[in-house]
Amino acid sequence: MDDRQLLVLFSDVKEGNRQAFSFLYEHTWRRVYDLALAKTRDEAEAKDILQEIYIRLWDKREQLIIQTNLEAYLYRMTKHEIIRRMETSLSVAKKTDIYRLAIDQLSHSLDSSLEAKELRLKWQDEIAKLPEKQRDIYKLHYEQDYSIREIAQEMGVAEQTVKNQLVTANRKIRMVMEASLLFYVLTLYN
Template identity: 30%
Template sequence: MLTCAQRGDEQAFAQVYQHTSSAVFGALLRIVNHRAEAEDLLQDVYMALWQRRLVFDAQRGDVLPWLLTVARHRAISYLRKRQHATLDDSLMSSLPSDAESPPDVHEKKHDRQRLALAMATLSAQQRQAITIAYFGGFTYSELAQTLGVPEGTVKSWIRRGLARLRAMLEY
């Protein structure tokens, strides 16, 4: 169906859109946290697909996980561009406020360093699954589809990874 859509078949493209757009939109909304921006990104993903800039290889997997991956990459790129555009604002917001004392700032920095060191001890699969699940807002099933592994495997990676983090971060 997607191959036909990429060749210009409007009905096939409409079917692909109808079957996948709600999941793709949901993933985009979880990443950018703004409805209008998610709608713009959704349009961008499907316009690129229609204009044949995106090439799907059916031998590598199903359409939905592929579209979710494309959408995720587009959303992250968008957030990075937006972050660079507002660098001055983010720099100002990263400075400690008057309410934060130097010891509080030092403690937060120390906590971030401890977390980074603990994350580095996880396997690549655990680190990726935890990061995508918690910072990308993916459900277990969405994460399993995106990574191309069974849902139980994703749950195990996350459960074992969190247990390891908990053990390493206990005082």
């Protein structure tokens, strides 16, 4: 199917034609998937990206103005989604490492300090509050240094599920720990 035919099909999609959307998907999904797979080297992640791209295409169909090349537009969407996911993943991992390092440093330098002990207990308490599956994944990854792939194999789940659980767990813990660390720093310097 050439660019002109895809644009005609997309104009039907813009009007809410689900059959046209299915037809469009069937003619374009492979390139989106191949790009996502080539960049992520992870089938589950590539499938998630593929799904996200077409959900977003459907949800924003009325606002989109594509005048020349639909496949190039899908390519750009895919590229941006891959970058967004990488940034999110790195950001969450970096923040978690910073909090763990801060807690470890506080514990080592102020081992007898009540505040440092309370901070560590708070962190452990927040881990204990996580849902069981999420807690198990978190502990395997951060306390036993399992890779995402190893956790997925151990628990019989997709690697993307492990990643999602880690992101969610880190977000929950980070929210509480940011407040606790801020309080600790403020009391330390007052």
